[in-house]
Amino acid sequence: MARDAEETRRRLLAAAADEFAQRGIAGARVDRIAAAAGANKALIYAYFGNKDQLFDAVFDALVVSTVADVPIDPADLPGYAGRLFDRNQTHPQALRLLLWHSLERGGMAALPPAVVASNADKAAAIAAAQRAGQLPDRYPPEELLLLVIGLSLLGSAELAPTDGPEALARRRDVVTDAVARLVAAGGGTAAGR
Amino acid sequence: MARDAEETRRRLLAAAADEFAQRGIAGARVDRIAAAAGANKALIYAYFGNKDQLFDAVFDALVVSTVADVPIDPADLPGYAGRLFDRNQTHPQALRLLLWHSLERGGMAALPPAVVASNADKAAAIAAAQRAGQLPDRYPPEELLLLVIGLSLLGSAELAPTDGPEALARRRDVVTDAVARLVAAGGGTAAGR
DNA sequence: GTTATGCAACTAACTGGTTAGTCGGCTATC
DNA sequence: GATAGCCGACTAACCAGTTAGTTGCATAAC
Structure with a gap:
């Protein structure tokens, strides 16, 4: 050897x-x-x-790279959600590692600086799109980002198992459709409920 | 003593x-x-x-009781989401215990029978409301239930910290508003994207 | 009302096995 | 033969689970 x-x-x-x-x-x-x-x-x-x-080395290699490798497109958040969803299927360890990190280290607050900075960038991109009128501004940018990422990861087979490729495809459609509804024009703001 | x-x-x-x-x-x-x-x-x-x-005893006392104590109202899913959100604030241990259980035992599939049965009941209630026309049928009942529960728990301070009561109230509004948008009438089905 | 008895509640100390981390030496390669 | 890469064997601490024994309380006998 x-x-x-x-x-x-x-x-x-x-x-x-x-x-x-x-x-x-x-x-x-x-x-x-x-x-x-x-x-x-x-x-x-x-x-x-x-x-x-x-x-830490494992986390950096798998989770931090995921954050970097799936760029956000504020004009197409459903597409972003779909790509995150797909990434989770091809890299099933990433979400579990993120959850372990959240539970065993100190929550999302203890995330590596690279991840925090990347999230801040993504929120800023969303805010800019909102100002440009490409995206409704009914949710604050950070909250909208949380909703989109959360919905994407939610569909992961880890937390809610899907059996069979057609169930997985349907789950993906549900997730991207849900994001599309959140960012669709029309309706009031969150506060105006 | x-x-x-x-x-x-x-x-x-x-x-x-x-x-x-x-x-x-x-x-x-x-x-x-x-x-x-x-x-x-x-x-x-x-x-x-x-x-x-x-x-198991801890899990039964805290998580299973939560599932039982927050009844679903298919005609008012945003309200259900809000109640789940509130429950998580008053019982911050429950979500963490659920996550530990998912990671360390075998995922949601290994949940106690009482929880599985309760989820099946909730999905059935949603299905009935969909047949009665009270709820759009663009998502299968199980998927809709997953979205609603997922969004409710997403807002929990554990995973995405909120600082201050007004940030928490806003987060709650975002969650319930998001659920309201998912179940609003109009638009196509998930498959018809 | 005092004392004997039975037993559930409780405890300190121990055990067998596991685990993160270390150390001195071996070996392939240039 | 120098050196980076590698290994077997070891240790000190830790940890789930056990055991043999003690303590307080209730009930009843006298």
Whole structure:
């Protein structure tokens, strides 16, 4: 077997992603990660520091990259929701890691700066679209962003299982349609209920 | 100190609710629960069996009761969403316990029969209202129920913090307004997008 | 009303196994 | 033969669950 530190590191990270996504930080076992990666446990400490820093590395690689890789289009929020939905299907670990992070670390407030900044950018983009009249301004930008992201992740098979590809496609349609209704013109503001 | 098994049991359950809500099943410490309840650890095993069964007892007391205590009104889903939202503010542990359960046990599929049955009833009530024309039938009943419950819980301070009572009230308005838009008459079906 | 008895409630200390993290040495490669 | 990559074996702490024994209370006998 060829010696390749970068490759070993990659295998450890992938095994850690599986373990953390499935069991969370407290439930994850360092020995199990090393065994799954076919590597020695000591390498985890050599490459990543400790268990918590290993989680951070996994989180950065999977969740932070998701936030960066799915750009928002304020003029087409249903499309954005659909893309987020799809990303969740192809990367089922990401949402679970986000939830573990929220529960075991200090909620969304403890998210990495990159994620916080990205959310602020997205909210700003929504606000600009609202000022330009492309988007109704009945919800504050942060609230609208929360609704759209929340609805997208809601459909994920993790929380509410769908069985079969046609059920999944229907779920996707429901989510994008729901977002479309939220941003449709007409009706009053939230306060005017 | 008076000896009162029922009272001791109650204290243990309350302490366990705090511990499990904060740290989850794997992260919870039996010793910590006993200390917080001012009781001996062995009593936990005498009264509840083991750590997992203690979690079940906590879950039943807090989450299952929530499901039962907030009845659905298919003719007023925004009101239902608002009541769920409020319940989450007064019982902040419930949502966290639900999330821990989803992540550490096997997803929503592993929910207790009482919850599954209650959800089925709620979906049936929605289906009946759709047949009666009180509710648009653009979403299947189960999907609509998921959207409404999801939106209600989404606003919870746990996942997306709100600071201050006025921000909370606005969040509540956003949630109920969003549900109102989903069930408003007009527009096409989900499939017809 | 005082004392003996039975028992549920409770406790301190222990056990067996697990777990994060470490350390000294081995090995492939250049 | 120097060095980066890697490993087996170890440790100290931790943790769920158990056990043998103590304490307070109720009931009843005298």
